[in-house]
Amino acid sequence: MKQIAIISPSVRNERVGHRVALYIKKYLEENSIAKVDLLDLKEFDFPLFNERLMFQKDPSAKLIDFSERIKKADGVIIVSSVYNYSFPASLKNAIDVLYPEWTRKVVALASATMGIVEGLPTTFQLENILSQMKAIVSPIKFFAINIANEYKEDGTAVNKETTDKQVKPMVDEFMFLVNKFTE
Numbered sequence: 711m712k713q714i715a716i717i718s719p720s721v722r723n724e725r726v727g728h729r730v731a732l733y734i735k736k737y738l739e740e741n742s743i744a745k746v747d748l749l750d751l752k753e754f755d756f757p758l759f760n761e762r763l764m765f766q767k768d769p770s771a772k773l774i775d776f777s778e779r780i781k782k783a784d785g786v787i788i789v790s791s792v793y794n795y796s797f798p799a800s801l802k803n804a805i806d807v808l809y810p811e812w813t814r815k816v817v818a819l820a821s822a823t824m825g826i827v828e829g830l831p832t833t834f835q836l837e838n839i840l841s842q843m844k845a846i847v848s849p850i851k852f853f854a855i856n857i858a859n860e861y862k863e864d865g866t867a868v869n870k871e872t873t874d875k876q877v878k879p880m881v882d883e884f885m886f887l888v889n890k891f892t893e
């Protein structure tokens with residue numbers, strides 16, 4: 711079974727976007743689609759970027775761990791909270807600190823917002839950055855909206871049947887690409 715890393719970027723104490731990361735993890739596991747490694751940036755608590763890992767003389771153990779887990783993953787799903795029509799600084803911090811790890815890595819993008827405005831600018835921006843870093847960004851995205859009401863704290867979707875139907879196209883295309891590129 712393929713090994714998928716999910717990045718949950720919000721580091722806010724009262725964060726809600728993490729619920730969507732937990733939901734996607736559950737979806738992949740319950741449907742026996744993949745094994746999941748959840749990379750929670752709040753747990754990693756990285757310092758503000760000052761150099762890429764490949765140029766660091768004495769990198770921290772947690773940065774090496776993060777890099778190894780991205781390397782080991784057959785694909786990565788990024789579930790980004792929507793911040794000012796963009797994505798959290800914590801996520802840019804974690805993307806920029808790596809470089810070779812992203813090369814030809816299959817990446818799927820999801821956005822999470824409490825509002826009803828979808829995260830299209832968020833995923834466009836991430837797609838642009840990750841493509842520059844030679845990642846293979848799946849064309850089908852998942853836009854989670856109204857997340858405080860639609861997802862419980864443990865990642866359970868309130869309207870599971872509908873939400874499962876909405877996430878399926880993103881997951882199916884992503885897994886198709888993962889299988890193609892990790893044969």
Ligand SMILES: Cc1cc2nc3c(=O)[nH]c(=O)nc-3n(C[C@H](O)[C@H](O)[C@H](O)COP(=O)(O)O)c2cc1C
Nearest residue numbers: 720722725726727728791792793794795823824825
């Ligand atoms: C700094 C900041 C900027 C935000 N900007 C937007 C925005 O542009 N559009 C939007 O729909 N929601 C916006 N939100 C609300 C987020 O969608 C909301 O906080 C959501 O829960 C995801 O972020 P979280 O995972 O940190 O909770 C913003 C939240 C923060 C903290």
